[in-house]
Amino acid sequence: MAAPLRLGVNIDHVATVRNARGGDLPDPVRAAQIALLAGADGITAHLREDRRHISDLDIERLSDLLDASGRPLNLEMAVTDEMIAIALDHRPHAVCLVPERREERTTEGGLDVVGQADLLAEAVEQLRGAGSRVSLFIGADPAQIEMAAAVGAQVVELHTGAFCDFLREGRAREAGSALDALRAGAAQAADLGLEVHAGHGLDYETAPVLAAIPQVVELNIGHFLIGEAIFAGLDGAIEKMRAAMDAGRAEIGG
Numbered sequence: 137m138a139a140p141l142r143l144g145v146n147i148d149h150v151a152t153v154r155n156a157r158g159g160d161l162p163d164p165v166r167a168a169q170i171a172l173l174a175g176a177d178g179i180t181a182h183l184r185e186d187r188r189h190i191s192d193l194d195i196e197r198l199s200d201l202l203d204a205s206g207r208p209l210n211l212e213m214a215v216t217d218e219m220i221a222i223a224l225d226h227r228p229h230a231v232c233l234v235p236e237r238r239e240e241r242t243t244e245g246g247l248d249v250v251g252q253a254d255l256l257a258e259a260v261e262q263l264r265g266a267g268s269r270v271s272l273f274i275g276a277d278p279a280q281i282e283m284a285a286a287v288g289a290q291v292v293e294l295h296t297g298a299f300c301d302f303l304r305e306g307r308a309r310e311a312g313s314a315l316d317a318l319r320a321g322a323a324q325a326a327d328l329g330l331e332v333h334a335g336h337g338l339d340y341e342t343a344p345v346l347a348a349i350p351q352v353v354e355l356n357i358g359h360f361l362i363g364e365a366i367f368a369g370l371d372g373a374i375e376k377m378r379a380a381m382d383a384g385r386a387e388i389g390g
Contacts, residue, residue: 146358182212246274276321300337344384
């Protein structure tokens with residue numbers, strides 16, 4: 137039987153809307169509260185170097201909320217001295233290390249763990265020493281997965297963006313190949329003792345497909361849910377996503 141499947145809700149883009157006009161509204165911490173009540177198992181927030189959405193104050197307030205609720209905060213961040221210092225100060229339940237470029241609209245790909253092994257090993261050691269569970273956001277590439285285990289990460293989050301894009305564009309063959317790679321990557325990571333998460337670009341159609349991969353125990357979803365909230369409310373969008381995930385998981389008896 138597959139392990140239960142968790143839903144992490146990324147509230148970054150509530151802050152994007154707030155920052156577009158300035159001021160305090162809409163409040164991403166209020167969005168986190170609604171998400172938890174609607175069935176989210178945890179909250180993800182990406183504190184970028186350019187602070188384009190989530191702010192340092194948001195992280196402080198989210199840390200207080202999640203500590204009080206007993207739910208995990210998953211802090212996404214680049215591997216920089218500044219971000220590591222912030223994580224060491226807040227000691228979130230989980231830290232997901234991601235690649236970051238100021239020019240990108242969103243995270244474009246996975247970390248190059250093979251090419252940054254020494255840097256990542258040092259960061260992982262520091263973060264684990266502070267009590268955080270460390271995840272690396274990577275593509276479903278065998279060499280990257282193997283190195284993720286070698287540098288001491290406890291979790292990998294597999295980048296699902298290519299699969300989702302291919303499926304939406306009607307490119308069935310490429311989508312099938314990308315899905316095969318995700319399945320193989322999840323199996324490899326689990327065999328290496330890594331917990332397996334997945335995320336990027338997931339929606340009601342693609343999330344159930346990933347939910348049917350037995351080694352995947354968490355999906356992190358943000359932009360789609362915040363967009364759907366305009367039409368269905370955030371609680372309604374999360375409840376529908378939770379039901380879609382559960383339907384996908386039911387296919388493998390999880």
